[in-house]
Amino acid sequence: MTEKFTVDDIQKLYAEQAAMHGTSGTSTIQDMRTRVLEVKALLPHLRPAMSVLEVGCGNGYTTTQVLAAYPDIRIKAFDFSPAMIDNAKKLDPDNRVGFFVGDVLKLDDTQAYDVVFSQRCIQNLVSWDDQKVALGNIVRALKPGGAYIMQEGFSTGLNNLNEARDELGLEPIPESWHNHFFDEPATIEFMLSLGCACTFQDAFLSGYYFGSRVLLPALMPKGAKVKSSSRLNDYFAALPPAGDFCPMKLLRFEKRA
Numbered sequence: 474m475t476e477k478f479t480v481d482d483i484q485k486l487y488a489e490q491a492a493m494h495g496t497s498g499t500s501t502i503q504d505m506r507t508r509v510l511e512v513k514a515l516l517p518h519l520r521p522a523m524s525v526l527e528v529g530c531g532n533g534y535t536t537t538q539v540l541a542a543y544p545d546i547r548i549k550a551f552d553f554s555p556a557m558i559d560n561a562k563k564l565d566p567d568n569r570v571g572f573f574v575g576d577v578l579k580l581d582d583t584q585a586y587d588v589v590f591s592q593r594c595i596q597n598l599v600s601w602d603d604q605k606v607a608l609g610n611i612v613r614a615l616k617p618g619g620a621y622i623m624q625e626g627f628s629t630g631l632n633n634l635n636e637a638r639d640e641l642g643l644e645p646i647p648e649s650w651h652n653h654f655f656d657e658p659a660t661i662e663f664m665l666s667l668g669c670a671c672t673f674q675d676a677f678l679s680g681y682y683f684g685s686r687v688l689l690p691a692l693m694p695k696g697a698k699v700k701s702s703s704r705l706n707d708y709f710a711a712l713p714p715a716g717d718f719c720p721m722k723l724l725r726f727e728k729r730a
C-alpha cells in the first residue's frame with residue numbers, strides 16, 4: 474500500500490522547522506495557546522524525582538518546561554531530527570536533560586522509566602504498523618506500573634470538529650499531510666493487548682478548538698480572515714474542555730504492575 478508520506482518527507486519537514494523556529498515554542502506548532510494547554514495537561518501526570526522519557530521531543534521546549542516544574546525529575550528526551558536536538562541542547566546549557574538523537578522505532582530500553590510521554594510524534598509515523606512498533610517499544614521501556622502519557626491526534630475529535638463546522642457552513646479542516654491520526658478504539662485495544670489499561674482520557678483542547686475553529690470562523694464578518702492572534706481566542710483558551718472537538722487529546726495508559 475502506498476503511504477500518505479515517507480520518512481524522508483518527515484525528516485525534511487522537521488529539518489526545515491528546526492532552521493525556521495530555533496528554540497522557540499512555536500517550533501512544530503504555530504498556535505502558542507495550544508502549546509501552553511498541552512504542557513498544562515501533561516504536568517499533573519508527573520511527580521518529583523520520577524524517571525521520565527520524552528519521545529520525539531523536537532526542540533525540547535516541553536522538556537524544559539517539565540524540568541522547570543519538577544527540578545529534580547530525571548528526564549531524558551530524544552528526537553530523530555539532529556537539527557531539533559541541536560536546538561534542544563541550546564535550551565539546556567547545563568545538560569540537565571539527556572537530549573539525544575534517536576528513532577522511536579529502534580528504542581530498545583526495557584523497564585527503565587516511570588513515565589514515557591509523547592506530544593504529536595507517533596502520529597508522524599508513516600503507518601499504523603509502524604505506530605504499533607513504536608507503542609510496543611514504549612510499553613517495553615516502562616517499568617511495571619509505569620504510565621505512557623500519549624498526547625497525539627485522534628480521528629474522532631477531528632470528525633466531530635468538522636461535523637460542527639459543517640452545520641455552520643464551514644469547510645472541513647483536513648488532516649495535515651504529515652499526520653496519521655489514531656483510531657481511538659483500535660489504539661486502546663492494541664494497548665490492552667500489550668498489558669496496558671487506558672485509565673484516563675483528557676480532551677483538554679476541546680473547548681479551545683470548538684471556540685477557535687468553529688465559533689470564531691462562524692462569527693467573523695463576511696470575507697474577514699480568522700487570525701489565531703484574535704482576542705476572542707484568549708477567552709476560548711480559558712474554556713473548560715467540554716466535548717471531544719479536537720484531534721489532539723491525552724490518553725493515559727498504565728502498564729500492569
Ligand SMILES: C[S@@+](CC[C@H](N)C(=O)[O-])C[C@H]1O[C@@H](n2cnc3c(N)ncnc32)[C@H](O)[C@@H]1O
Pocket residue numbers: 483487500501502528529530531532533534535551552553554557575576577578591592593594595597598
Ligand atoms: C510535531 S513534532 C512535535 C515535537 C515535540 N514533541 C514538540 O512538542 O514540539 C514531531 C516530532 O517527532 C519527531 N519524530 C518523527 N518521527 C520520529 C521517530 N521515528 N523517532 C523519533 N522522533 C521522531 C520529529 O522529528 C518531530 O520533531
